[in-house]
Each structure stands twice: as C-alpha cells, then as structure tokens.
Amino acid sequence: MSTAIHGTSHGHSQDHHGHHDHPEYLQHHFSDAEQQVEASKLGMWLFLVTEVLLFGGLFVAFAAMRSLHYESFHEGHEHLSKTLGIINTVVLILSSFTMALGVHASQTNQKKKLINYLVVTLLCALTFLVIKYFEYSEKFHHGLLPGRYFTAHHENPHVSIFFGLYFLMTGLHGIHIIAGMSAIGWVLWRAIKGHFNSEYYTPVENVGLYWHLVDLVWIYLFPLLYLLP
Numbered sequence: 001m002s003t004a005i006h007g008t009s010h011g012h013s014q015d016h017h018g019h020h021d022h023p024e025y026l027q028h029h030f031s032d033a034e035q036q037v038e039a040s041k042l043g044m045w046l047f048l049v050t051e052v053l054l055f056g057g058l059f060v061a062f063a064a065m066r067s068l069h070y071e072s073f074h075e076g077h078e079h080l081s082k083t084l085g086i087i088n089t090v091v092l093i094l095s096s097f098t099m100a101l102g103v104h105a106s107q108t109n110q111k112k113k114l115i116n117y118l119v120v121t122l123l124c125a126l127t128f129l130v131i132k133y134f135e136y137s138e139k140f141h142h143g144l145l146p147g148r149y150f151t152a153h154h155e156n157p158h159v160s161i162f163f164g165l166y167f168l169m170t171g172l173h174g175i176h177i178i179a180g181m182s183a184i185g186w187v188l189w190r191a192i193k194g195h196f197n198s199e200y201y202t203p204v205e206n207v208g209l210y211w212h213l214v215d216l217v218w219i220y221l222f223p224l225l226y227l228l229p
Contacts, residue, residue, distance in 0.1 A: 044206045048213050051176075055217050058172070062165050062224060069158040076162030077225060079144055084135055085226040088128050089218065095124035096215040099184075103208045106201035111194060114204070118188040121211070125181045132174055139163065166225055173221060176214050183207045 066073045102117035143151030146164030187207050190196065196204055 041202070041206070044209055048209065051213055051217075055169075055172075055220075058165070058169050059220065059224065062169065065161055065165065066228075069161055072156045072158035073162045075156055076144075076159045076166070077228065079139075079142075080166075080226050081135060081138075082226050084131055085222050088131050089222050091124050091128050091131070092215045092218050095121045095128075096212055098124065099208045099211045103201070103205050106191070106196045106204040107198055109198050111191065111196075114191050114196065115188065118184055118191060122181055122184055122188070125177055125184070129174065129177060132170065136167075139167075169221060169225070173214070173217055176217070180207075180211050180214050183210060 098117045098120045102114050102121065105111075105114035105117055139145065144163050145151070145160070146167050147160055150160035150163065152159070184207055187204050190203065
C-alpha cells in the first residue's frame with residue numbers, strides 16, 4: 001500500500017489509486033503539458049512583441065534625426081569601427097546558430113550536446129560584450145559622448161546627437177545581451193541538473209526565442225549605425 005502511495009515512475013507521481021499524477025514539470029494551474037507549453041509560448045511571443053515595439057521606436061527616432069542632421073550623422077558614423085562591428089555581427093550570428101542547436105539537442109535528449117552548445121553561446125555573448133567594451137572605451141577616450149558630455153573637437157555641434165542615439169541603442173542592446181546571458185546561464189544550470197528531455201524543453205526553446213530576437217536587433221543596428229553613409 002505504501003508503494004502505491006509514495007512510488008514514482010519516470011518523474012510522475014502516483015495517487016492512492018495507483019494512477020499517475022501530472023509530471024513534475026507541469027505546474028498545478030495547468031490541466032496538461034500541452035496547455036502549459038501553449039501558454040508559455042504565447043507569453044513569450046507577447047513579450048517579444050513589446051521588445052520589437054521598443055527598438056522599433058528607437059529606429060524611427062534615429063531615422064528622423066538622421067534626416068534632420070544628415071551631415072552630423074555621416075560624420076559621427078565615420079568614428080565607428082566597421083571591423084569591430086563586423087566581428088561582433090559574426091559572433092552573434094554564431095551564437096544564434098549554437099542556441100538553435102542547443103534547442104534541438106534538448107528536444108532529442110542529447111544532454112551533453114545541449115550543455116556544450118549553451119556554453120559556446122555564452123562565450124560568444126561574452127566576446128560580444130568584451131569587444132563592445134573596447135569600442136566604448138575608445139569613444140570615452142576621445143570625448144565622443146552624448147549631449148553636454150561631448151568634448152571632441154568638431155565644427156558640427158550635432159554630432160553629439162548621433163552618439164547620444166548610438167549609446168542609447170547599443171547600450172540598451174547590451175543590457176538585453178546581459179539579460180540573455182543570465183537566462184542562458186539559468187537554462188544551462190537546469191540542463192546540468194538534467195531537467196530537460198524530449199517531453200519537456202520549453203524553457204530552452206523560449207530562451208532561444210529571446211536570444212534570436214537579441215541577435216536580430218543587432219543585425220538591424222549594425223548597418224544602421226556602422227554602414228549607412
């Protein structure tokens with residue numbers, strides 16, 4: 001009798017009738033795993049929509065100010081390193097690829113591969129931030145800062161507007177990179193604990209969606225800031 005009450009089978013608990021209760025990963029307010037997955041995906045997509053609106057507004061503001069101060073923005077973007085921008089773009093595209101491989105590994109019960117792919121994704125994200133640190137340091141050194149902190153010697157006073165938007169947009173993106181690294185780190189910890197398998201991988205998938213958005217935002221930021229004349 002005690003076995004019927006306390007026994008478990010493949011992560012499922014049993015009630016006093018010997019019937020299987022819901023899986024351990026299924027939250028009590030969901031009736032089944034499918035409902036939990038759909039609700040989780042819907043919540044993530046709604047969150048991503050708000051992120052798109054946030055960055056979309058910044059893109060519109062950049063385009064408007066660029067049309068008003070074209071010469072200033074052209075002069076400002078000449079101070080950005082296209083080489084470092086290209087390297088960071090390649091790094092983030094690689095991280096998006098390894099994240100996608102990690103999601104696939106979680107869906108196919110490949111725990112070791114999942115852990116490895118998540119680690120590589122984190123290393124790529126860290127590389128991106130290190131490169132961005134050197135970019136920022138160079139701007140600080142030459143006084144290429146926003147607003148009243150702009151101390152570089154330029155005949156065009158509106159160059160500071162470009163760098164105001166540059167730091168706002170890349171800084172906000174950097175915050176999203178750090179948030180993404182935290183989420184990937186959490187998923188990595190759970191992967192090491194063996195929490196994911198072919199039946200339950202929603203957290204990995206949702207974190208992957210967020211990371212793809214972060215990468216996509218940079219793919220738009222890079223040509224907008226570094227390449228457009």
